[in-house]
Amino acid sequence: MTYIDTLLNQPLPLLILGVFVVLAVASELGFFAGRFLSRHFRKEQPAIDVDNNVSTITNSSLALLALFLGFTFSSALDHFEKNREAVTNEAAAITAASEIINFQPSPFKLRLKDSLGEYLDTRLKVADLPNDPDSIRMLHQESRVKQKQLWAIAEEQSAKESDSSMLQPLIEALNNVVVAETVRTESLINGVPNGLFMPVALFLLFNGVLMGVSLGEGARRHILLSWGLYFLVALAVGIIVDLDRPLKGFINVDQQAMINLKTSL
Numbered sequence: 001m002t003y004i005d006t007l008l009n010q011p012l013p014l015l016i017l018g019v020f021v022v023l024a025v026a027s028e029l030g031f032f033a034g035r036f037l038s039r040h041f042r043k044e045q046p047a048i049d050v051d052n053n054v055s056t057i058t059n060s061s062l063a064l065l066a067l068f069l070g071f072t073f074s075s076a077l078d079h080f081e082k083n084r085e086a087v088t089n090e091a092a093a094i095t096a097a098s099e100i101i102n103f104q105p106s107p108f109k110l111r112l113k114d115s116l117g118e119y120l121d122t123r124l125k126v127a128d129l130p131n132d133p134d135s136i137r138m139l140h141q142e143s144r145v146k147q148k149q150l151w152a153i154a155e156e157q158s159a160k161e162s163d164s165s166m167l168q169p170l171i172e173a174l175n176n177v178v179v180a181e182t183v184r185t186e187s188l189i190n191g192v193p194n195g196l197f198m199p200v201a202l203f204l205l206f207n208g209v210l211m212g213v214s215l216g217e218g219a220r221r222h223i224l225l226s227w228g229l230y231f232l233v234a235l236a237v238g239i240i241v242d243l244d245r246p247l248k249g250f251i252n253v254d255q256q257a258m259i260n261l262k263t264s265l
Contacts, residue, residue, distance in 0.1 A: 004194045004197065005131070005132065005133075005194070008131075008194070008197070008241050008244070008245070009130065009131050009132075009245065009248070012238050012241075012242050012249060012250050015237070015238050015241060015242075016231075016234045016235055016237070016238040018234075019204065019233070019234035019237045019238065020230050020231055020234040022204065022205065022208070023204060023205075023207075023208040023230040023233060023234065024208070024227060024230055025208075026205050026208030026209045026212065027208045027209070027211050027212035027215070027226060027230065028212060029209060029212060030208065030209035030210060030211060030212020030213040030214075030215075031212035031213070031215050032212075033209070033212070033213055034212060034213035034214065034215060061203075061206065061207050061210050062207060064203065065200075065203045065204070065207050065233075068199060068200050068203055069200065069233075069236055069237070069240065071196075072192060072196055072197070072200055072240050073236070073239070073240050073243070075192045075196065075244075076191070076192050076240045076241075076243035077243055079187070079190075079191045079192060079243070079244055079246070080243045080244070080246055080251070080253065082187045083184070083187045083188060083246040084246070084253045084254070086180070086183055086184035086187045086188075087184065087253055087254070087255060087257055087258060088257055089180050089183065089184070090123065090177075090180040090181060090183075090184050090258070091257040091258050091260075091261050092180075093173075093176040093177045093179070093180035094116070094119075094120060094123075094177055094180075094261055095261055095264075096173050096176065097116060097170075097174060097176070097177050098113070098116060098264075098265055100166065100169050100170050100173040101113055101116060101170065101173075103166045103169075104157065104164070104166055104170060105157075105161055105164060108153060108156070108157040108161070111153050112150065112153050112154070113265075115146070115149050115150050115153060116150065116265070117265055118146055118149070119143070119146040119147065119149075119150060119177075120258070120261065120262055120265060121262075122139070122142055122143050122146050123143060123181065123258060124255075124258055124259070124262060125139055125142075126139060126184075126188075126247065126255070126258075127247065127255045127258075129247055130247070130248065131247050131248055133189045136185060136188050136189055137189070139185075140181075140185045143181055143185075147174075147177070147178055147181070150174055150177075151174060154167075154170055154171060154174060157170075158171075188246070188247065191244045192240075192244045197241075200237070204233065204237070207233075208230070211226055211229075239251070
């Protein structure tokens with residue numbers, strides 16, 4: 001797990017607080033810088049309304065930040081929706097395989113049923129994984145081992161019961177199980193690129209400093225308004241990050257479809 005992954009996997013309240021503190025500190029540094037510039041470079045200039053004078057730059061910077069946040073939110077929401085769909089599709093694929101197995105001849109039916117139950121137990125471990133690509137890939141490899149066990153039984157049945165009318169549906173069902181597991185694994189791994197969070201972080205810092213400079217050069221500080229804005233920005237960043245980690249967090253993908261499937265099997 002990289003340093004960025006560690007930061008993004010912090011609890012949501014801590015993440016929001018961290019972003020807010022960073023913005024507040026950057027704003028305070030900018031405020032003192034603005035005071036310094038105002039005292040040393042505006043001594044002989046006539047008094048003007050600095051708040052209006054810098055509003056164009058500040059508003060443009062905030063608009064660009066909103067654009068980055070909106071694009072990142074869209075990517076995170078798309079990742080969340082793909083994972084929610086992947087859970088449903090995988091549960092449907094395993095359910096269909098279970099129904100097909102019920103029509104297989106003995107003793108392959110019982111062996112396939114037991115092996116499918118073990119495979120489902122492995123897939124249920126997804127809910128306990130951290131939002132770490134390495135952990136997800138390890139579970140993917142474990143799932144592959146269970147899939148090979150299912151295929152080994154199907155191949156044995158194909159050799160001994162090649163004339164069975166339900167053999168081809170069984171092969172198709174097992175193929176669907178493999179595809180559904182692969183799609184879900186890829187959906188979990190391929191979230192919002194960490195590189196996209198870097199420019200967002202830089203824009204957050206830049207806007208914090210710029211807001212502080214504008215307040216430092218102006219006549220009023222607007223502490224409550226500026227800190228309220230920082231909190232809203234921190235809340236937006238926290239929601240985006242939470243959407244991008246569907247396994248853990250306040251906004252996570254419901255695993256109930258897979259849990260219900262276990263009880264039915």
